[in-house]
Amino acid sequence: MSSRLLEIAKKFNVFYLNGFEKNSCRPFIVCGQQVGLIxxxxxxxxxxxPEVFFIRDVLKDDKSFETIVELNPAYRDYAERTKQVDTILRDMRTKGLFDAALKGWRDECYEVLNIHNVSLLKMDRSATCLFGIRNFGVEINGYIQCPDRGLCIWxxxxxxxxxxxPNKWDNMVSGGLSVGYGIRETAIKEAAEEASIPSCLAEKIVSAGCVSFFFESERGLFPNTEYVYDLELPTDFIPFNADGEVQGFELLPVAECLERVFSPEFKTTSCPVIVDFLIRHGFITPENESHFTDVVELLHVPLCKLFTYRQSKKMENGEKNGQN
Amino acid sequence: MSSRLLEIAKKFNVFYLNGFEKNSCRPFIVCGQQVGLIxxxxxxxxxxxPEVFFIRDVLKDDKSFETIVELNPAYRDYAERTKQVDTILRDMRTKGLFDAALKGWRDECYEVLNIHNVSLLKMDRSATCLFGIRNFGVEINGYIQCPDRGLCIWxxxxxxxxxxxPNKWDNMVSGGLSVGYGIRETAIKEAAEEASIPSCLAEKIVSAGCVSFFFESERGLFPNTEYVYDLELPTDFIPFNADGEVQGFELLPVAECLERVFSPEFKTTSCPVIVDFLIRHGFITPENESHFTDVVELLHVPLCKLFTYRQSKKMENGEKNGQN
Structure with a gap:
């Protein structure tokens, strides 16, 4: 098991481990704060x-400069920032640019937040990876204690x-955060939509932490954080899909579940949550995994430290006033 | 609760957050591999x-150099490396240097491992923080499900x-790894010595991951990784000390336990394990902790990425041959 698990952790952290240090990506600044990486x-x-995106060199420390991409700071408010970016994304899409990402245009928006959880603008979900916007979601590990097969996972x-x-295997329930919904509330809502879990059961989800990783694909950059919930289900409960986004569910004992995770049929960016579950519940241990500490660290990479570019206090205050 | 928890996480990561990026510490190289930070x-x-420690500039990448401290690579083997370093540490101790660290001289050695878990040398435990050697330990969260007070922690x-x-509050059981003992085995051994937990109970510890953090004090640098175990105890079990290193035990409900963690009476470097426990068991959640994701990331800082200096393959092979 040992090196296979580290290989998986390297795969879902391909940008963290190989891309970030090349230093070829530039901070994306909105209202004086870094919200992405380009x-x-x-x-x-x-x-x-050039009227929308200002690309310029700024003093990094006492000695060196770095290039940043800044959304025109003159835009008055959330609505104007959203409109300007949207216009450009639609223009790019018309031109057939970044097809891998923009062909997935969803007419479903993602809120770009600052560190105070204030929405600065929204953009189509398909485009956030072009700007390397931090993405937050929820996932539920659904499991049962099977009398004869031990712990089994849905x-x-x-x-x-x-x-x-499409067609890939995934954790029982997952979903992105939506505006107007709390984190726990989103998990319960997704449990109903994806797996028809009634609220009397879904209310029993237990918060168990989060995983952070930094993936990259042909579509773009994915600095993802997933809030993790565990849910022990009754042995006779069988999930079924309600929203057409799932083709089926399967209940697997731990060993088979891990084999599925190692297979190319498992969604790469869903591996961290199930691996974290198997570590927290004592199935993956320092005794059976020689890269245990490396793997645990790679389930929680310090995204909070990678998005730290901030303009001077003075400018930031100026921007704050402009946010209303 | 929110910002108090982030403050604690910043405290036990004071070097990771404030010291490391100043770049004033130098890699410590033994047998071609980085084992510490000076x-x-x-x-x-x-x-x-200068006959023992070579301080020299090496090519970092195509453009820049960095200074490293290397233990004389001519030393034949483990015994010679150990003897040479020990002689210097005793000399420093005699001169009264680094008193905060070396006054704690224990005549108990810590093995300095390479990435293949091969011991390169051993040095007194009190001195490892002078060389910023990665330190590995075990900790057990002992808890009960109390019928009237809910989950309580020893x-x-x-x-x-x-x-x-001295006198500080700490997790129920903790200890450093010793040569010749496995990780789980160390936890069970410490459970007997520190808390008189009989092996029939201690065998029930469940591996639950690890925490990594990078602390600094007047003694030196502490890049620490603790393997974490949970142990649900019978409600009528009362731990008592067997080795004279503990003055007592106390059973606290979650809220009081957290207050104790926030108090200056709790050992700073033991906070990560109990905070991780409270997160994994659903007591600290995204709903009651506004810096939830930052705190989780700071419980698992990427020590694996901070100790990555390695000499060229050719030199390393040369060193490998010299290890026997």
Whole structure:
């Protein structure tokens, strides 16, 4: 098991381990705060919209400069920032640019938050990976204590019609945070939609931490944090899908579940949550996993430290006033 | 609760958050691999032993150099490396140097391992913080499900005669790894010595992950990783000390336990394990802790990425041959 698990952890952290240190991506600044990270291929296109995206060198420390991409700070408010970015994304989409990402256009928006959880703008979910926006979601590990097979875990197989990772195996319930819903509330809502878990059962979810990782694919950058919940289900409960996004569920004992995680049929970015579950519940241990501490560290990479560019206090205060 | 928890996480990661990026500490290399990090004040003294410690500039990448401290690579084997370092540590101790660390001389050695878990040398436990050697230990969260008070946690108060953190509150059981003992085995051995937990109970410990953090004190640098175990105890079991290193135990409900963690009476470097426990068991949640994701990330800082200096393959192979 040992090195296979580290290989998986390296796979879902491919950007954290290989991309970030190349230092070729630039901070994306909105209202004086870093909200994302922009790859050179995206930068090359943003340069063509100089009235919207300001690309400039700023003093990094006493000695060196770094290039940043800043959304025009003159935009008055949330609505104007949203509109300006949306116009450009639609223009790029029309031109067939960043097809891997933008072909998945969903007409479903993601809120771009500052560190005080204030929404600065929203953009289509398909585009956030172009700007390397931090993404937050919820996932539920659904399990039963089976009298003869020991602990067993419910996995879902994603629908063949999903825009991302069609047909792949996934954790029982997962979903992105939506505006107006709390984190726990989102988990309970998704449990109903994805797996028809009645609220009397879903209310029993137990918060168990979060995982953070930094993935990269042909679509873009994914600095993801998933809030993790565990839910012990009655042995006779069988989940079934309610929203058409799942083609089925399967109940697997731990060893088989881990084999599924190692297979190419498992959604790469869903591995951290199930691996974390198996570590917390004593199935993956320092005794059976030689890279135990490395793997645990790679389930919680310090995204909080990677998005730290901030403009001077004075400018920031100026921006704050402009947010209303 | 919110910001108090982040303050605690910043306290036990004071070096990770404030010291590391100043870049004033130098990699400590033994047999071609980085095993530690050396502060300028220690560097200043090591310079006086140029036959033992080589201080030199090496190419970092294509553009820049960095200074490293290397244990003389001509030393034949484990025994010679151990003897040479020990001689210098005793010399420093005689001169009254690094008193905060070396006054705690224990005549109890810590093995300095390479990434393949091969011992390169051993040094007195009191001195490892001078070289910023990665430190591995075990900790057990002992708890009961109390019928009227809910989940309650056993804490220990350290003896007033302990070299480090006397009188402070601590987790029920903790200890450093010793040569010849496995990780789980160490936890069970410490459970007997520190809390008189019989093996029939101690065998029920459940591996639950690990925490990694990077602390600094007047003694030195502490890049620590603790393997974490949970142990649900019978409600009528009362721990008592067997080795004279503990002055007592106390059983606290979650809320009181957390208050104890926030107090200056709790050993700073033992906070990560209990905070991790309270997160994994659903007591600290995204709903009651506004810095939830930051705190979880700070319980698992990427020590695996901070000790990555390695000499070229050729030199390393040369060293490997010299290890026997």
């Amino acid at each position: 790859r050179p291929d995206v930068m090359k296109e943003l340069i063509k919209y 996995l879902q197989q994603r629908s063949s019609t999903k825009q991302t990772w | 502060r300028p004040d220690v560097m200043k003294e090591l310079i006086k032993y 804490l220990q108060q350290r003896s007033s005669t302990k070299q480090t953190w």
